[in-house]
Every structure is written in structure tokens, then in C-alpha cells.
Amino acid sequence: MPELPEVNAYKVYFNEAAFNQKIERVIVHDDKIIRNMDGNTFAEACKNRTFVGSYRRGKYLFGEFDNGDHVLLHFGMTGDIKYYSAPEDKPKHERFVFVFENGMRLGFDDPRKFGRILYLTDLQAYIKEIKLGEDALVLSEDAFMRLIKGKKASIKGFLLNQKFLAGVGNLYADETCYQLQIHPATPSNQLTEEQQRAVFRKMQEIMGFAAEQLPNYKGYPPNWFWNLWREVGKEIEGKGTVVSCKVAGRTTMFVEGWQVLPT
DNA sequence: TGTGATGTTGAATG
DNA sequence: GCATTCAACATCAC
16 A cells, blocks of 8 residues: 555664664565566575665665665555564565564565565666656655646646656545645646645645554544545535546546536 | 556557 | 656456
8 A cells, every 4th residue: 555655654664673683584485576686686685784774765665785785665556564573474475575683574565566676786876767756745845846837747647657756646646636626637737836836735745644644544634535535426515426537547536526627 | 257456667659 | 858648567355
């Protein structure tokens, strides 16, 4: 379930679990999850290393080794990490696991295998190579305004493009549009400047709040769209009906009659 | 049984 | 080169 707030929660969990523990070995169950080398090479590279830091940018989490190298953990749609001791507690779809000297394990669980793990000797070069945008919570309003200028794509498509800003995913994009009463398919350049600024502020407010709450979803305000997502046909009092459509290639929920496309 | 799922990539198009 | 769209990836749950 990994958008920026979720990955931020993973980062906290990762730090707690992995920092300052020497890796005794790495067991790779599925070579394909490691994207830039084979499993054995990855395992050898990690052996006897220690995680001493971590860096999150959008949905990308980078663990930093004591030799300055990094391991990218990208969770895809279904990635998760689990810290455990007994080998029989291995998550069902574990693709690889760090085994620490004290016997504890940090496993990467990922049923759909959309996760991506890379061993990186040059973090900055990698970020440049994939043109990853600035983190959505770090980005300034001025920079956001420069990015959105002239963009014809839907506001949702713009927010989802990780090359512009990193971290907004499908559900939080819909959440932002709902709270601002903006139709997610509205072309970005048809929003007024005030609306564009409002999108930026609301997006940061939502992402920042969610990141603080997680992993406890119960802390989300009851008036968030979160609880209504997928509730197609539901009437929202004083607003309209929840409907589903495709925007930017993704399943999109919005409230018909409340979020209206400009004519 | 078929459908779709909180993401990214690479090819294709403009 | 940039902006944008879209199928493909692999598995599971409803």
C-alpha cells in the first residue's frame, strides 16, 4: 500500500530494524526482484555490511551502507518489510531477506513482484538517471508552480508523474482533488493560478498529515475521501454521488456533481 | 471464471 | 528532447 506516507512508515520501521546490525548473509528467493544484478552478486555485495542511514524520496527508500553504497527498496504495489526472528515466521511471499548477525531477519515480502530492489554504488547518479522528481513534502510552492506551468495533462496525471514530484499515488491524488472540489481530469493548465496553488498546499497538507499518522490509519479524519474510495454509488450528503472512471490510466473515484470539469 | 489492484517502465505517438 | 498515453509486468482476492 505504498505511497509517500506509507513508505515513510516503512522507513521508520526499517531504521528500527536494520540500523547498526551487521548483515551475516542475504537469502534471495527470487532473483527477479533484484533489478540490476543477479541474486548471488547482490547477496555477496551486502554480506558483512551494516546499514547506517536511510533516505526516502517519494516512494523510493534507500538504505545506506557503511561503505557509502545504497540499496533501493521500492515497494511497487504490494511490497512490505517484516522484521522477525524465527525462520518459520517468514512472510508468505518473501522475495529476499537480510539475516543479521544476531539471527534477526528483515524480509521483503511482495506477492505481485512489482517491487524493485537495486544495489547502488552512486545514489545521486541513479536519481538523475531515472529523473526522479523532488520529494512531494520537500518541494516548494514556487518550484511546484514552475513545474505545472503549461502542463496539459490532467491534474491527477500531473500529480502522479514521479518525474515532476515524487510520492503522490493514486489514492492521495484522488483525496487531494476531492478535498478541493476539483475534477481529477481537469487539464492542469485550465486550473486558475489560485487553484494550482491550492492543489500544492492541500497535497502537502494531506501527505504530511498522513505521514505523521501512519501506520495508524485510524488517525485519518472522518471527512477524508479515504473512507469512501471505492464506494461507488454512495450518496455524499450535500455533494453528490461517488463514481468511478479512468484518469491517467488509473482507477479514479470522484463525486459527481461536486467535482465538475470546467466547460 | 473473470476482473481489477495504493506502481513503474519502455515503446509509441504527438 | 519533451509531454503524454498505454500495455506489460505477476499474483491474489473477491
